[in-house]
Amino acid sequence: MLTEMQAGQARDWTMGNVRTMPFCVLLCAALYANFLVVAGHDRQRILEIAVLLVGAVMVLVRRRLKLRPLFEGPAGICLATFFALGITSGTMAFSPRFALFEVAALFLLYLLATQVGDEVVRRGPAALRLILQTTAATVVLYSVYFLVAYVSAFCFGNPLTPDDFAWGFSNFRFFNHVQTSILPLFVLLCCLTARTDRLRPLWLGVTIYWWTALIATTGRGTLVGIAMGCTIIAIVLRRTAIPYLRMAALTAALGLVTYFILLVAVPAVLGAQGMRAISFVVERTANDPASGRMFLWRRAADLITQHPLLGVGPMHFAHYAGDLHIGAHPHDWLMQFGSEWGLPALACLLATIVLALRALLHAGRKIAEGDIANQTIFAALLMGAVAILVDGLVSGLFVMPQSQLAIALYLGCAIGWYKTVLPAPCPAAPNIVGGAGGALLVVVAMAGVAGVWQDVVARYEQQPLTAAQEAANQGQHWPRLWITGYF
Secondary structure, eight states: OOOHHHHHHHHHHHHHHHHHOHHHHHHHHHHHHHHHTOOSHHHHHHHHHHHHHHHHHHHHHHTTTOOOOSSOHHHHHHHHHHHHHHHHHHHTSSSHHHHHHHHHHHHHHHHHHHHHHHHHHHHTHHHHHHHHHHHHHHHHHHHHHHHHHHHHHHHHOOOOOGGGGOTTOSSHHHHHHHHHHHHHHHHHHHHHSOTTOTTHHHHHHHHHHHHHHHHHTTOHHHHHHHHHHHHHHHHHHGGGGHHHHHHHHHHHHHHHHHHHIIIIIHHHHTTOOOOOHHHHHHHHHHHOTTTTHHHHHHHHHHHHHHSTTTOSOTTTHHHHTTTTOSOSSOSOHHHHHHHHTOHHHHHHHHHHHHHHHHHHHHHHHTSOTTOHHHHHHHHHHHHHHHHHHHHTTSSOTTTSHHHHHHHHHHHHHHHHHHHHHOOSOOOOOOOSSOHHHHHHHHHHHHHHHHTTHHHHHHHHTTOOOOHHHHHHSOSSOOOSSSSSOOO
């Protein structure tokens, strides 16, 4: 038991972080709740909406209606143009409230990430380490659900399934999307933790478990994204990436061994049915490498051809692909933004990403040769960026609520680290977003997110679907904003 003095120190430590890192606490708490408390796509989305609105209010209150320039420099101008085109497209869409919700939600996610980045700058390496440890501790608790399912499988004769790793997710693929953003950070945490640290075995264990879960759930997009990320940093960073790559290889190998022991060997010895994830993914890939995505990509290409300038409206692939009944989004972020926001908006987004990656590489070149810690952080952030972008070419990690929050966490860490390494700002562009104008922008975004409030109440109370919703979502539901993705 904690002594009274230790309990007081723990309370002081917690309250201190809430006061000095409120946005980090908010984002980590949201990830915690969606892992451990909230179950189902709709309620995870509701929690995300609540977090975005609370975060926006915090910005308005704490910043006293003055926002840092969000859209400065070439990348900022491209990003501002991207959102402006999204708003224009949304106002012309079949359902403006759905379209403008997505524009507003993406903006508030970006806003939340920038605030996390500012807190990392103010608190320095301690903030980054705290974020990593908090997220890892959440997954330690989340793994208990699997342990219960694992023991129950042998006690009651239930076969183990991928869903046993993804409690609370409507589809275990949505769990894989979260892994893409978080796994690179877990490997980083293992690298940054000293060998003498008593928590090091815990962080190693949770990273190994994350690999085991990824293998067991056959997350091909995540595996390909992470493999591509490791390849890129090996080519670009060479020897400075070795500590990070060594830890990634070690934990991945131990994760594979754990998979074979727990999910193949032990069930075989006990006469139970084990998992055959590796043979399954080989068969699935051989039979249909695209897993039905080709139909979605063709529809997206058709929509781009028909509406090249402004697209059909953000989120509106879900409206124009309902007859396919295989997905409410294209499972490819290039196709998604191209068909929904239009090719000019997609070009602006690509320009923003390229300029951001160039800035990240520039920061990496400024690291001192003997600064192993920052070199390792740089390797992790570059690997994570590649993994997210590559996985997003075949999945919906830019769409689902928990993976959107995880991407915001990654982006906040990246922004904060970049500004720590390069504290001197570039020549500032005119402050487009500041003062009353910035406050107005945030309020408008909050209104866009709140535009689906009627749906929030219905989905939280799990009310029966309306006749129109039933007609558009016959058979299996394919989530987008809600589990009933088509509208």
